[in-house]
Amino acid sequence: MNTSVSSLSLRQRLRALPVFPEIFPPFEAGDGGWPEDPAEAFVAWLETAVDRQVVEPHAATLSTADAHGAVSARTLILKDIVDNGWQFATHLDTRKVEDIEENPRAALTFYWPEVGRQVSVRGRVVRLDDETSAADYRQRPLAGTDVDPDWKAFAVVADYVEFWQASTDRAHRRIAYSREDESQPFERTDVDPRM
Numbered sequence: 001m002n003t004s005v006s007s008l009s010l011r012q013r014l015r016a017l018p019v020f021p022e023i024f025p026p027f028e029a030g031d032g033g034w035p036e037d038p039a040e041a042f043v044a045w046l047e048t049a050v051d052r053q054v055v056e057p058h059a060a061t062l063s064t065a066d067a068h069g070a071v072s073a074r075t076l077i078l079k080d081i082v083d084n085g086w087q088f089a090t091h092l093d094t095r096k097v098e099d100i101e102e103n104p105r106a107a108l109t110f111y112w113p114e115v116g117r118q119v120s121v122r123g124r125v126v127r128l129d130d131e132t133s134a135a136d137y138r139q140r141p142l143a144g145t146d147v148d149p150d151w152k153a154f155a156v157v158a159d160y161v162e163f164w165q166a167s168t169d170r171a172h173r174r175i176a177y178s179r180e181d182e183s184q185p186f187e188r189t190d191v192d193p194r195m
């Protein structure tokens, strides 16, 4: 099928779109270095994204898979980070919750184009207590006083957090924090950007 609406092919028009801005922040989190804790590094990058006026920097893509490995992804809003658990809230009657019940692994991907940065978080999804869920519901704009009992808060408890920084000369950089299990400390390693 020919999807072109101009004399240029879709492939040519996609190739011509700009990808990254001209000026990027340095590849660091906080005061020149990288902290031991990936959540701390994430908050430092989030603050930079806010300072640089990234639109909805707390929006992320949550990817889940069902028991057969069929993958789904959707955008949602980060609510908090506690004990390396990236928290979100959603309705119980959704595909993501069905997936999580079948397969409690998920990934959250943040992309902040104005600073050429991406953060990927992978881990185990846990459901938070009803008090946290109710508090989240009450904080929603336009929410009434009655709490929807099917609105629940969850957290992706990270075992892998990767920070990726674009560079104008294509010498992109990435670094990853990973841990064998949640009782272990995170280790930080440079990762080949492969692009």
Ligand SMILES: Cc1cc2nc3c(=O)[nH]c(=O)nc-3n(C[C@H](O)[C@H](O)[C@H](O)COP(=O)(O)O)c2cc1C
Binding pocket: 056, 059, 072, 073, 074, 075, 076, 077, 078, 088, 089, 090, 091, 094, 095, 096, 097
């Ligand atoms: C910017 C943006 C923010 C969103 N925030 C949330 C959210 O915090 N929680 C939520 O359940 N859905 C949110 N949604 C809707 C989801 O993307 C999705 O459509 C919905 O949760 C149903 O997903 P599912 O059927 O794949 O589980 C948001 C969508 C957009 C575009």
